[in-house]
Amino acid sequence: MVQLPDELALPEGFVPESPPDPPVTPKDAATVLLLRDGTAGPEVFLQRRVKGMPFAGGMTVFPGGGVDPRDADTSVAWNGPSPQWWARQLGCTEELARALVCAAVRETFEESGVLLAGADPGTVVSDTAAFADVRAALVSRELSLAGFLAGAGLVLRSDLLRPWSNWVTPEAEPRRYDTRFFVAALPEGQRADAATSEASDAYWRTPRAALDDWRQGRCGLLPPTWVTLTEIAECGSVAEALSTERVLTKVVPKLARRDGRWHVLMPGEPGHDGEGQ
Structure with missing residues (x-):
C-alpha cells in the first residue's frame, strides 16, 4: 500500500466533533477512473466537486456515486465478464457485483457523459450527444439504467471496465461508502464533459500533474484519490493500466488527530489497530 504523506489531512469540518455512535453503515458505491493516452503518458479525468455538496464538497475526485437499487436489475443487456466473475473480483455477492458494475456505467454517464455501452x-x-435527455432522466431517477439501455437497444460493456481497489470511509465520518474503484479507457469518439450539477470544474490531467496540483495547493485530494493517482502514475500507458492484475482487499482507514488536523491512518500503520477513531 502506498504511504500517505504527512501533509495530507482532511479538510476542516470533514469530521464531526461527535462521531456517530454506532458508526453509520457504509453505502455501496462505484467510482471510475476514465483514462486516455496523452503526449506525457496516460491522463485521468477529474472533477472538482461543488463546495456545498454533503460529501467531499470542494474536493477533486473521479466520477462516481452510490448504488441505486435498480442497478441490480437482471434485465440489463450485458456483454463481457459475467456478474459471477465480477463477484469474485470484487469480493461480494453476484447481485451486488451486478449492481456495482451497472452503477459504475450509470454514474460515469451521468457525471461525465461517457457511456460504456454499444x-x-x-x-x-x-x-x-443524442442521449442528453436520457442522461438528465437518469440523474433525476425518472429512468433506470436498464430502462435506458433497453429503450435505446444498447448493451452494457462490462469488458471495458477493470477492477482497481476497494475503499471504505472511516467510521468517524457521518457519510460512509464502501466504494469499488474501476478503470476504463475513454471510448473512441466520445468526450468527457463537466455537464453535471455536482462539479464546478472538470479536466484531464496526468496523475503526476494532478498530484503536483495538490502539492501546490491548487486542488484538494482525499486519501483514496491521492493513493489511486500515485498508483496510476506508475503506468506508462492506458493499456498498461488496464492490464494490471489487481487483488482487491477492503482498505478501511482510521482517523487520528495530529497538530490540530485529522489525518488518515492506513492499515499497517502505527495506531491503526489500536484505540481511536
Missing part, C-alpha cells in the same frame, strides 16, 4: 457486443457508442 449497439452490440463488439461496438461502443461513438457519440452520446
